[in-house]
Amino acid sequence: MCLGIPGRIESISDASAKLAVVDVLGVRREVNIACVAPDGGPLEDCVGSWVLVHVGFAMSRIDEEEARLTLELLHALGEAQAEAAALREGARA
Amino acid sequence: MKFIDEFRDPGHARALVRDIGATLERLGATAERPVQIMEVCGGHTHAIFRYALKDLLPASLEFVHGPGCPVCVLPMGRVDDCIAIARQPGVIFTTFGDAMRVPGSAMSLLQARAEGADVRMVYSPLDALAIARANPGREVVFFGLGFETTMPSTALTVLEAERQGVANFSLFCNHITITPTLRALLDTPDLNIDGFIGPGHVAMVIGSEPFDFIARDYGRPVVVSGFEPNDILQSLWMILRQLERGEAAVESQYARLVRPGGNPAALEAIARVFEAREFFEWRGLGSIDASGVRMREAYARFDAERRFAMPNLAVTDPAECQCGEVLKGLIKPSQCRVFGGRCRPETPLGALMVSSEGACAAYYQYARPDAEAAA
């Protein structure tokens, strides 16, 4: 119940009710975007953003830059270990 | 699948598992004296079992499954209240599917439906509002439960009902807040937990700052985590790194979704519709001060608690239930005297066996061999 699923805002379907069509894993569903709507700005500015959808509401925008940074860190960790392994191998040889 | 597959990369998982193992060794942890990490949120419990993370990790690290499954901590008396509302003539009672099978003192909502009550499962509270619009002659009640993750959605649905002037919609509010409960847990004298995996989606709403007291007052590291396997592994790695350095701080592994101050629009909706209750009764944990919310006076006309008669009784759990001890991490689910016997997913005695996010159901579904060995 507390999980959510990433989706991409495709279009605004009802501005007064703050509803948008969101593509969630290829399925289009109407989702309330009040929590990710820009402060005072036009709702259209949300179109194209990735959001976490939870029980019919877009609860947060997914920060693509932060996602990339996390993945990079994990990648660097893997590489550091591969290097350390190679070093150990080299020392043994 | 964007933002899902990337966090399941097996190469990254292997690197993390190796580093976790090395850190545990440096910390001197053993299978007999493991480092104990509590995952607060039921979503994490579910992911830990679903991806068999325990099998990937050394026995010197142990998960303690926390109280963060809202369905699991729902007291029987509240289920009885739901059924009392659902049985009143003209009522359509709507709920998330998770709550359907939670046992009340006489029956569950599922059984009440079989006996003729109009109980309907919905995916979103907005679906319940749509049912109310489509059935103006009926009273439609939505069963609102969950932590701060689901609070904004029910608050916004009430605000929508007001905006659209839907008079036959109301909310039975059973929302709870996690931080007072964590504080109560941390005050348990025999609690043996070295660090916490923080609930990512609660933090997405309230921010990571409300967890500061765990590090500041209780000296335990907290890492707010995402829900993919590598999110959880990375969070473990971050907690262990803090332990190794002798630090205790609140860190976030889930920066792609969690901002330090949370989500202002969501918090505003919550503050408009809800206010703190003096106390709320949790199954297995008892009454905890200021751990629940109710609807404000201004929204009384949408408040099922004020609109419907209900028993509102405190019902004690069956004596053989050990849910409370499991929730405090004092025993493993498989050590409960009725686990897998009189308490199984088809016929749950305790709520931890009901939801797929409950520790007992997860143990039963994914860890049977282990459970049988312990029995």
Ligand code: SF4
């Ligand atoms: S096995 Fe059943 S009664 Fe025992 S702790 Fe788990 S849910 Fe509660």
